Amino acid sequence: MIPEIGQFALILAALLMMVQGTLPLMGAAKGISAWMVLSRRTAQGAFFFMALAMGCLIYSFIVNDFSVLNVASNSNTKLPLVYRIAASWGSHEGSIMIWVFMLGLWSCAVSIFSKHLPEEMVARVLGVMGLVGTGLLLFLLLTSNPFERIFPVPAEGRDLNPLLQDPGMVLHPPMLYMGYVGFSVAFAFAVSALLGGRLDATWARWSRPWTTLAWCFLTLGILIGSWWAYYELGWGGWWFWDPVENASLMPWLVGTALMHSLAVTEKRGTFKVWTVLLAICTFSLSLLGTFLVRSGVLTSVHAFATDPRRGMFILVLLGLVIGGSLLLFAFRAPKVGTGGTFKIVSRESALLANNLLLTVACGTVLLGTLYPLFLDALKLGKISVGPPYFEAVFVPLMVPTVFLMGVGAVARWKEAALPDLWARLRWALAVTLIVAIALPFILGRTSPMSVALLALGFALALWIITSAATGFLDRIKYVEGSFAAKLARQPRSYWGMFAAHLGVAVFIIGVTVVKGFEAERDVRMTPGDSVSVGGYSFRFEGTTDREGPNYMASRGTFELSKDDKAIRKLYPEKRKYFQFGMPMTEAAIDSGVFGDRYVSMGEPINDGKQSWSIRVYHKPFVTWIWAGCILMTLGGLLALSDRRYRVNMRRDVGLEKA
Amino acid sequence: MSAGQETLQKTAVTPAGGLKPRHKRLLWIIFGLVFIAAIVALILNAFGSSITYFYSPTEVVQDKVPHGRAFRIGGMVEGGSLVRDANGLTVHFRVTDTAKAVPVVYTGILPDLFSENKGVVAQGKLDEHGVFQATQVLAKHDENYVAPEAAAAMDAAHKARVAETVKE
Amino acid sequence: MKKKLLLMIPLLVFFVLAGFFIVGLNRNPREIPSPLIGKAAPAFALPDLNAPEKIVEIKDFKGQVWLLNVWASWCVSCREEHPLLVEFAKTHDVTIVGLNYKDKAADGKAWLRQFGNPYVVSVMDADGRVGIDYGVYGVPETFLIDRQGVIQYKQIGAITDQALSEIILPKIKELKR
Known part of the structure; x- marks a missing residue:
């Protein structure tokens, strides 16, 4: 019964989204306000039914209703409750479902927090979101129904892929999708600006908080995914340049460009065409990220493409959304007009250059990800593009980006004088260069290659910190009052930028130190053996068998010590899941501010001495990578809470009434 | 732009x-x-x-692969071919596309899903004795999953074998 | 005019990408004709699921038009197609042979008891070797084999009502003529 209610709710949501995607848009075109006002109510109604459907699906998973194919294929009675809930978005059907649910959530949020917007704008924004939602709901209902029943009802389900049975995987997809889908708001704003021909500073101010919020979710989603890969895959890496990861990085890069471009559009009224294009691209890449990964074109021909109709449907959908909006862009972009002028040396051009660099970086990632597919499609052979490609292209592009990031945050709008910039930044530059070159030697590195790479990494991080500090001192120089008062006078959006940029610096430090100083050993260990890595010693004490809710595990015991002083015990596991018969490595990690000690178990070795192949790592500063991402997210949230957005909201309302 | x-x-x-x-x-x-x-x-x-190119074991045996340059091979781990060295970390196995098989040596920890009669993709170089010295061994995350490259190699081998029988 | 052209660039880039995706999607496993079609079905000699001491060979079916259905108790889609097969076996005079793929004998037998047995015989391919010979991508898959032992059709994934009535049945009728 419950699955039928869910099914019915999905259909109702689709109908409401259809109305939301048509009448308000037509109303806005023809100036019929009765049609326009429909947008808010339909968006809220559609969200209500989506939430109901989502609830029904989760309920079916909780009560183990194996008459639903989706439940039978992805869950079983032995699966712990939290993973049964997570399993509801673990499958193809479930992931599309949660995607549409989030689209409903975002449009509902727009409908609530848009009281100060002109009716026409709201109608267009929600209308565009409704159209996107309609397409996806049709896809869900016609090709991937999450509530499909099977008969006869199996007594037991198949289980969720063990890799996904992890707290990280419970959070990762929803966060990532919140980010992906959140960019639909920026997209809808851009398309409505093209439709209405109105694009000004107020427009930018409206779309900014939405974009920033989506970016925060995406950053967090990528962070959780990377962290998950780090401790769950047992290879100690935090980024593999895997097509699935690249699919989430691309919208992040363009989304970052969009955020900055929007700032210029709001402050200086320029970059309008560029901003609109970025908004379209960001959402397009989000769609591409979700669906090409899901349809299996990018990863494996067998992973999800069980139904060619799905692939075709997705492609047509992508074609309509992306192709349609780009077509609109090609014809309507000249209407939105250009903005104020600026000189070559100015904050605008630093931001523009960075925008270009980020976009190009995204383009190279796209190329590397899709190139094997292209060659395969043209029957020119099968190849794979590995991490060396991405590193060789990405790093050189990020060097000027980070350099300009420092300059841009300090340079004046419109026109900055080079001598003035030099005078302000020379100390920052000097400190950066001296410390960055000295640091690798202090840390005991002498080989030229290793010193050069470390120095480059440190220089980039230090440059961000010193230039941000310079900018900060400049800012408070002319503010009256005590130091505390000076700090308090700075707007939150400034602190947001400050925190996010520092986050990038922290991230770079983490990457640099891990790359430069990580140590790894693969060894055979018999109980009683010790192995030392990075100054730490791991002593293998043996294994015991342990039974989990839906798996059997061999659990190793290791004693971690430094300078003959025991620190703690570590318990890595090798699990075998009943339903899948699939072995899984659970690494044990001793995590700290200055790095991680990491043990994972390979296989037992049949030598009669209970030996195992063991992999141990020392990963200095690896936590800084994620700390940097968290700082970036916090920065975004801080900027979001700036009073400017709230004050202007009130003022806009006042203006409309007057 | x-x-x-x-x-x-x-x-x-x-x-x-x-x-x-x-x-x-x-x-x-x-x-x-x-x-x-x-x-x-x-x-x-x-x-x-x-860029690493992908070859099937048949192509390796026919010597259609680059020398001194890394490439990937894919197929199934031949049943009964997995042998572990006394030191416990070096493994020898044969990768087959059901037509031909190539001996592979790898030192290190194998991925969770590596096992005999399962799909595998290995990256490395071919040494002068015709042994594939793997630097990386990949097996994917799903029980039913066959790496597309491995599947393609086996498909090609089928085609070749069928063609041979026709010739005979 | 020049500006107009510049603004078209994103659209053009997208079209190129979309073109590749269409080609990429069409290289779907279902769309790839199996290299085995029109070729002799690979030979096998495997133990009978219900009587493991008995070895069943492909030549036992020579002279018949028959279906080889790859199934497993752990496969969810098999549950979907199974009732169709049971019904089909009851109502049509066709030999259906089961290839119990990478399964445990006890699980397989229990499964047949629970859901019905449409097969004249099921053979055990416990290690999946025969599955490899047949180029099995995933379970279920079904092969239609003619009197000469040549594979005439391959269904990847669960058999549907439509596939059964529109493709498989007409082919069987034609082959039996």
């Missing part, structure tokens, strides 16, 4: 630094071309050194 155009027009309207608009525009175009050239060079350079 469009923004570049924007700035282009603007700088044309407001000449600065004593340059004529025409010269300024030329400067921008040169700058743009240099930028594009640099990116293309970067990409080509990276592609040249990091």
Whole structure:
């Protein structure tokens, strides 16, 4: 019964989204306000039914209703409750479902927090979101129904892929999708600006908080995914340049460009065409990220493409959304007009250059990800593009980006004088260069290659910190009052930028130190053996068998010590899941501010001495990578809470009434 | 693109630094071309050194593979071929596309899903004895999953074998 | 005019990408004709699921038009197609042979008891070797084999009502003529 209610709710949501995607848009075109006002109510109604459907699906998973194919294929009675809930978005059907649910959530949020917007704008924004939602709901209902029943009802389900049975995987997809889908708001704003021909500073101010919020979710989603890969895959890496990861990085890069471009559009009224294009691209890449990964074109021909109709449907959908909006862009972009002028040396051009660099970086990632597919499609052979490609292209592009990031945050709008910039930044530059070159030697590195790479990494991080500090001192120089008062006078959006940029610096430090100083050993260990890595010693004490809710595990015991002083015990596991018969490595990690000690178990070795192949790592500063991402997210949230957005909201309302 | 155009027009309207608009525009175009050239060079350079081609065991046996350069092979781990060295970390196995098989040596920890009669993709070089020295062994995350490359190798082997029987 | 052209660039880039995706999607496993079609079915000699001491060979079916259905108790889609097969076996005079793929004998037998047995015989391919010979991508898959032992059709994934009535049945009728 419950699955039928869910099914019915999905259909109702689709109908409401259809109305939301048509009448308000037509109303806005023809100036019929009765049609326009429909947008808010339909968006809220559609969200209500989506939430109901989502609830029904989760309920079916909780009560183990194996008459639903989706439940039978992805869950079983032995699966712990939290993973049964997570399993509801673990499958193809479930992931599309949660995607549409989030689209409903975002449009509902727009409908609530848009009281100060002109009716026409709201109608267009929600209308565009409704159209996107309609397409996806049709896809869900016609090709991937999450509530499909099977008969006869199996007594037991198949289980969720063990890799996904992890707290990280419970959070990762929803966060990532919140980010992906959140960019639909920026997209809808851009398309409505093209439709209405109105694009000004107020427009930018409206779309900014939405974009920033989506970016925060995406950053967090990528962070959780990377962290998950780090401790769950047992290879100690935090980024593999895997097509699935690249699919989430691309919208992040363009989304970052969009955020900055929007700032210029709001402050200086320029970059309008560029901003609109970025908004379209960001959402397009989000769609591409979700669906090409899901349809299996990018990863494996067998992973999800069980139904060619799905692939075709997705492609047509992508074609309509992306192709349609780009077509609109090609014809309507000249209407939105250009903005104020600026000189070559100015904050605008630093931001523009960075925008270009980020976009190009995204383009190279796209190329590397899709190139094997292209060659395969043209029957020119099968190849794979590995991490060396991405590193060789990405790093050189990020060097000027980070350099300009420092300059841009300090340079004046419109026109900055080079001598003035030099005078302000020379100390920052000097400190950066001296410390960055000295640091690798202090840390005991002498080989030229290793010193050069470390120095480059440190220089980039230090440059961000010193230039941000310079900018900060400049800012408070002319503010009256005590130091505390000076700090308090700075707007939150400034602190947001400050925190996010520092986050990038922290991230770079983490990457640099891990790359430069990580140590790894693969060894055979018999109980009683010790192995030392990075100054730490791991002593293998043996294994015991342990039974989990839906798996059997061999659990190793290791004693971690430094300078003959025991620190703690570590318990890595090798699990075998009943339903899948699939072995899984659970690494044990001793995590700290200055790095991680990491043990994972390979296989037992049949030598009669209970030996195992063991992999141990020392990963200095690896936590800084994620700390940097968290700082970036916090920065975004801080900027979001700036009073400017709230004050202007009130003022806009006042203006409309007057 | 469009923004570049924007700035282009603007700088044309407001000449600065004593340059004529025409010269300024030329400067921008040169700058743009240099930028594009640099990116293309970067990409080509990276592609040249990091693309790995994929071959099937049959192609390896027929010596259609590059020497002294890393490539990937894929197929199934032949049943009963997995042997572990006394030190416990070096493994020997044979990768087959059901037609031909190639001996592979790998030192290190094998992925969770590596096992006999399962799909596998290995990256490495072929040594002078015709043994594939793997630096990386990949097996994917799903029980039913066959790496597309491995599947393709086996498909090709089928085709070849069928063609052979026809010839006979 | 020049500006108009510049603004078209994103659209053009997208079209190129979309073109590749269409080609990429069409290289779907279902769309790839199996290299085995029109070729002799690979030979096998495997133990009978219900009587493991008995070895069943492909030549036992020579002279018949028959279906080889790859199934497993752990496969969810098999549950979907199974009732169709049971019904089909009851109502049509066709030999259906089961290839119990990478399964445990006890699980397989229990499964047949629970859901019905449409097969004249099921053979055990416990290690999946025969599955490899047949180029099995995933379970279920079904092969239609003619009197000469040549594979005439391959269904990847669960058999549907439509596939059964529109493709498989007409082919069987034609082959039986």
